[in-house]
Amino acid sequence: MIDIRRLQVLRAVAQHGTVTAAARALHLTPSAVSQQIRQLARELDVELLRPEGRGIRLTSEAHVLLRHADALSAGWERALADLAAHGRGETGRLSLIGYPTAIATLIAPAAARLRVERPGLELVVGQSDGTPAYEELLGGRADIAVTIPVQGGPSADDPRFERRPLFREPQDLFVPAGHPLAEQAAVELSEAARDPWIESSDECHHRQLVQTACSAAGFTPRTAHRASEWTGVFALIAHGMGVTLGPRLLPLPTDGRVVRVPLKGAVTPVRSVFAVVRKGSAHRPAVAHGLDALCSAAAELTASPEPAV
Structure with a gap:
């Protein structure tokens, strides 16, 4: 009988391309991942991985198995759901x-x-x-x-x-108190085109959102500073170091030094x-x-x- 967890390991290898990357994603050692794949191959009596240069590639048999892996995994989840539903949950x-x-x-x-x-x-x-x-x-x-x-x-x-x-959550423009846009009821994003911008220091959705929204508004933001946590972002804004976009539901500092300005016009990122x-x-x-x-x-x-x- 196939162990469904070994199918998940094979799927991770296919997704990440190497045993090492799959092990990192699964929080396992590379040797543990290799052992799981070997055991799965023995259970099915097929070859699943083949050396290629310094790496590996999935065999055609592995690709056939992967075409069934999603259905098998979903079926297993439904079986667990039925077992859980048998009780009170x-x-x-x-x-x-x-x-x-x-x-x-x-x-x-x-x-x-x-x-x-x-x-x-x-x-x-x-x-x-x-x-x-x-x-x-x-x-x-x-x-x-x-x-x-x-x-x-x-x-x-x-x-x-x-x-x-x-x-669906609108994004607002965050500016320092005293900024020319701070007293406006709503502004066009392009009105902040000449401001220095603050972005996340990580490759995450905030940076993608800022770049995409500003591009749609017709300008490339001049990134002056980076911070990965909102506490740091707000401190930079409060001291007049730049502006940024942020989610409507994000609470602002209570000292009033950072102002939220809703956006209007064609570019209103959500x-x-x-x-x-x-x-x-x-x-x-x-x-x-x-x-x-x-x-x-x-x-x-x-x-x-x-x-x-």
């Missing part, structure tokens, strides 16, 4: 992950709701952003990820995942926020409870049209 472990703002605005309120409504559930919250969040899901280390579309991430029709829309689960797992009671709690938290969060300050 009120106990067990539920892991929720997301990017920092999602934890503050969505996951924490949803977890608080679940603690009251499903006290038997063991809740685990963690931070993960971009493509690593999807790897956490595939590796079974997370059950639900709150994320946004990212460059290089899975497509909307990826057969390994199910996505549930939570809300990001879509999703709850993502492994294909077939949404019907597991604990996961279903988690999705419902996230949807309720998102509905409450977006009930007021006014920007958070």
Whole structure:
């Protein structure tokens, strides 16, 4: 009988291209990954990997097997869902992950709701952003990820995942108090074309969003400073070092030194926020409870049209 976990290891090798990269994504050693592939090959009596130069390549038999891997994985998740549905679904472990703002605005309120409504559930919250969040899901280390579309991430029709829309969040312009745009009710993004810009120091969705939005507005932002955490970004803005874009629901510092200015016109960047689960797992009671709690938290969060300050 095939161990479904070994199929996931083979799928990781196919996705990442090398045993070493797959091991890193799965939090395993390269030797453990190689051993799992060898055991799978012995179980099926086929060759799955073949040396090629300094690396490896998947055999045609491996590609045949991978064409069935997604269906087998989804079937296994449905089997787990049926087993969980046999009970009350009120106990067990539920892991929720997301990017920092999602934890503050969505996951924490949803977890608080679940603690009251499903006290038997063991809740685990963690931070993960971009493509690593999807790897956490595939590796079974997370059950639900709150994320946004990212460059290089899975497509909307990826057969390994199910996505549930939570809300669409406008992006606002953040400027220092006293800035010429700070007193405006709304501005065109192009009005900030001559300002110095602050971007994330990581290759993440914030940098992609800023570059894409500014390009659509007809200019290339002059990146003057970089910071990876909003605390640092806000400090730079407060001291007049530049401007940036940020999510509507991100709370600003309470000292009034950073001002949120809504955007108007053709270029009003918006990001879509999703709850993502492994294909077939949404019907597991604990996961279903988690999705419902996230949807309720998102509905409450977006009930007021006014920007958070």
